[in-house]
Structures are given as structure tokens and as C-alpha cells.
Amino acid sequence: xxxxxxxxxxxxxxxxxxxxxxxxxxxxxxxxxxxxxxxxxxxxxxxxxxxxxxxxxxxxxxxxxxxxxxxxxxxxxxxxxxxxxxxxxxxxxxxxxxxxxxxxxxxxxxxxxxxxxxxxxxxxxxxxxxxxxxxxxxxxxxxxxxxxxxxxxxxxxxxxxxxxxxxxxxxxxxxxxxxxxxxxxxxxxxxxxxxxxxxxxxxxxxxxxxxxxxxxxxxxxxxxxxxxxxxxxxxxxxxxxxxxxxxxxxxxxxxxxxxxxxxxxxxxxxxxxxxxxxxxxxxxxxxxxxxxxxxxxxxxxxxxxxxxxxxxxxxxxxxxxxxxxxxxxxxxxxxxxxxxxxx
Numbered sequence: 001x002x003x004x005x006x007x008x009x010x011x012x013x014x015x016x017x018x019x020x021x022x023x024x025x026x027x028x029x030x031x032x033x034x035x036x037x038x039x040x041x042x043x044x045x046x047x048x049x050x051x052x053x054x055x056x057x058x059x060x061x062x063x064x065x066x067x068x069x070x071x072x073x074x075x076x077x078x079x080x081x082x083x084x085x086x087x088x089x090x091x092x093x094x095x096x097x098x099x100x101x102x103x104x105x106x107x108x109x110x111x112x113x114x115x116x117x118x119x120x121x122x123x124x125x126x127x128x129x130x131x132x133x134x135x136x137x138x139x140x141x142x143x144x145x146x147x148x149x150x151x152x153x154x155x156x157x158x159x160x161x162x163x164x165x166x167x168x169x170x171x172x173x174x175x176x177x178x179x180x181x182x183x184x185x186x187x188x189x190x191x192x193x194x195x196x197x198x199x200x201x202x203x204x205x206x207x208x209x210x211x212x213x214x215x216x217x218x219x220x221x222x223x224x225x226x227x228x229x230x231x232x233x234x235x236x237x238x239x240x241x242x243x244x245x246x247x248x249x250x251x252x253x254x255x256x257x258x259x260x261x262x263x264x265x266x267x268x269x270x271x272x273x274x275x276x277x278x279x280x281x282x283x284x285x286x287x288x289x290x291x292x293x294x295x296x297x298x299x300x301x302x303x304x305x306x307x308x309x310x311x312x313x314x315x316x317x318x319x320x321x322x323x324x325x326x327x328x329x330x331x332x333x334x335x336x337x338x339x340x341x342x343x
Contacts, residue, residue, distance in 0.1 A: 010057040013077045021061055021075065021115075022048040031063055031071065034110035034119050038068055058239075062122075070122040072106070074239070075115060085239035086111040086118045088159060092238070095157050103150045104234040123234040125227030132223055132257055132274050133266060144274045146233045147226045147253065148281035154235070155215040155246045155289065162216060167206040167245040167292060176303055183306045190309060197302055200334045204295040206245065212291050217244040222256040246289040250282055251296035259304055262325045265318070297333035301326050 020026055027046045032038045045066040052060040057077030064070050076082035089108035097105040106120035126135075131143040180198065184191040206212070218225075219240030227234045254275040261271035283290055305326035308319055 010077050013057065014059060017059060017075055017115075018050060021059075021073070021117075022050075027063060030112055030115070031073070031119065032065075034112075035065075035069065035071060038065060044068060071109065072120050072122055073117050074120075075117040076239075077116065081239055082116045082118045083111055083113065088238055088241050089118075089120065091159055092154075092157060097154075097157070102232040103153045104232060105238060106234065106236060123227055123236065125229035125232075125234055127224050128226040128228055129223035129257075129260065131228060132271070133261070133264075137270070140270075140274055141277050143226075143228045144278040145281040146228060146231070147223070148250075148278045149285070150226065150233045150235055151218070151221060151249055151253070152282055152285040154218060155249070155286065157216055159216045159241065162241060162243040164214060165217065165242040165244040167212075167248070167295075176299070176306075179303065179306050179310070183310045187309060194306070197305075197330060197334075200330075201295065201298045201302060204292070204298060204334065204336075206292045206295060212245055212247070212289065214243045215246045215289070217242045217246065218249050221249040221253050223253065223260070224256075245292055245296075246286070247291070247293040247296050250279060250290060251293055251300060254278060255297070255300040255304070258325075258329065262322050268325055294333045294336045298330055301329035301333060305330060 024046070027048065032044075032046075038044065047064045049062045049064070050059065051062050051072075052058075058081075059075040061073045061075070062070060063073060074082065074085070076085075086108055089105055092105045093108060097103055099107065104123070106123050109119040109121055111118050128143045128147050131140045135143070180194050184194055218235070218238060219242055220237055221235070225235055225237045227236065257275055257278070258268075258271045260266070261268060279290070279293070305323060308322045308326060311319070
């Protein structure tokens with residue numbers, strides 16, 4: 001059993017917390033004292049809304065107070081992740097990602113150790129995912145550029161004692177290999193093409209001699225986590241920070257942007273354009289950080305392609321169209337000039 005407990009234990013924790021965290025006594029006694037404008041000024045109406053509760057042992061709540069700010073809380077089951085996330089937010093806030101900056105993180109208000117709960121002030125803004133999908137083209141482009149500038153600034157931040165995640169992490173490689181094996185077994189006629197794709201991708205895999213320096217990595221940097229408010233940007237969900245290859249964050253952002261568009265039947269050409277704008281803006285500030293970008297682009301495209309092939313939930317014409325889009329992404333990634341390949 002892992003330190004995060006079994007699924008049944010996490011489900012029991014979730015049910016208990018949903019009742020306790022919404023109690024007026026819990027809110028008055030534990031949440032309000034951590035909000036400066038509410039501390040010592042009780043008798044305000046308060047409500048708790050559960051925004052998200054995951055089977056992995058994480059829960060997100062929103063506390064609304066009468067005539068006062070809203071507060072978001074993230075509770076974690078075991079493993080100390082909540083405390084680390086709180087400490088990272090505090091360090092980033094001190095490092096200039098505060099309310100006075102155009103590059104922000106949520107303001108950390110406190111951590112309830114007994115409850116594994118991190119409290120943060122509400123942030124405002126439109127998710128970059130919405131702007132990318134529906135906003136005017138010029139606003140969507142500017143959102144991508146702002147997201148790239150925030151990420152560049154984050155990669156330059158001063159966070160110490162982070163766990164190191166190798167660029168080619170073993171677990172990720174094994175998961176990908178297992179997925180490809182399942183697809184090859186289910187569709188033997190695809191096996192040869194999948195093997196060829198793996199060999200193509202291998203040429204770009206980072207080596208021990210890769211010159212890229214490791215940086216603080218967001219770990220789940222995606223358009224839905226980037227909130228745009230005029231010319232400022234605030235990024236949420238910073239609880240998977242590691243030190244690793246910066247191209248991972250860049251590639252993941254673009255992949256999720258395209259994946260959301262492809263699988264929703266959206267404008268693929270627009271998604272390609274916005275992805276290029278994001279990468280080009282980041283490249284202006286740190287081109288050396290993208291030495292391994294082709295590898296990650298190819299890896300994410302290969303995994304997405306394999307998942308679409310394996311899925312039986314998508315109608316044949318739509319599945320074929322998505323396969324083609326992911327294949328095109330893979331081919332673009334693995335047909336870079338030889339000079340851009342990692343030795």
C-alpha cells in the first residue's frame with residue numbers, strides 16, 4: 001500500500017471531509033482566522049462549495065463570505081503534499097509573483113496541518129483555454145504570449161530543495177511502453193508503424209550529456225490553469241512542482257491546447273497558430289531551454305495517437321481525423337533539422 005492510502009481509504013477520507021469542512025464551526029474556528037479582513041470579525045454568513053474531489057486524495061473547496069473575499073481551499077490526503085504546496089506558494093509570492101506583479105500565483109493565506117488544507121485567496125481572470133477556443137484571435141494570441149512569459153519567469157524562479165524528475169523519467173517511459181504494447185496486441189496491423197515511430201522518437205531522446213539545465217517545473221502547465229486578467233496572468237494548481245527539463249512544461253501546454261481542440265472538433269489551424277505563438281514567445285527569452293522540445297512534442301503526440309487508436313468510444317470518421325492530426329504533430333516533431341537533435 002502506498003503512503004497515499006488505498007482507494008477505499010481515500011473515499012472514506014473524502015466523505016468525512018465533505019461533512020466536516022462545510023460545518024459552520026469549522027469555518028469560523030479554522031478558516032476565518034486565516035483571512036486578515038475576517039479575523040476577529042465573526043458572525044458573517046459563509047458557505048462552502050465543493051469544486052472538485054478526486055479519487056487520488058485531493059479536494060478543492062470554495063468558501064464564500066458575506067461582503068468579503070472568497071477563499072479557495074485544497075485539502076490533501078496524507079503524504080505532506082499540501083504543506084509543500086503552501087511553502088512553494090509562499091516562496092513564489094516573496095519572489096515577486098504577488099498581487100503587485102503582472103505574473104502572479106494565488107496568495108497563500110495559511111495551512112491547516114491537522115486537516116492537510118491549504119487556503120488561498122480567490123484569483124480573477126479568464127482561463128486561457130476559453131480565450132484560445134472562443135475569444136477573438138488577437139486576444140487569444142496575446143493570452144498565449146502572456147502564458148509563455150509567465151512560464152519563462154517561473155522557470156527562472158528561486159525554489160530550492162525540489163525533487164528532481166529526469167527528462168526521460170522511467171515511470172513515464174514504462175507507461176508509454178505499456179500503452180503501445182496494448183495497442184499493438186489489439187491492432188496487430190499497427191505494430192510495425194508504432195515500432196517505427198518509437199525508433200524515430202528515440203533519436204531525439206535527451207541523453208545524460210544534454211546541455212539543458214534543470215529548472216522548477218510546474219508539472220501540469222495547461223491553458224485551463226492560466227487565468228488572464230487584462231495584462232496580468234495568474235497560474236493555479238502549483239502542487240506538482242519538480243526540477244526538470246523546461247521543455248516539458250512548454251510541450252505539455254501546447255499539447256493540451258491542441259488535444260482539447262482536436263478532440264472537441266475545433267479549429268485545428270487556430271490551435272496550431274496559438275501553439276506556435278506560445279513557443280515563439282518563450283523562445284525569445286530562453287531558446288536554449290527548448291533543446292529537447294522535439295522529443296517531448298513527439299512523445300505526447302505518440303501517446304495521444306496510441307490512445308485514439310485504442311479507444312472504441314470515438315466514431316470511425318472522427319477517430320481517423322484525430323489520428324491524422326496527431327500523426328501530423330508527430331511527424332513535425334521528428335522531422336526537425338539534424339542540428340536541433342540532441343546528441
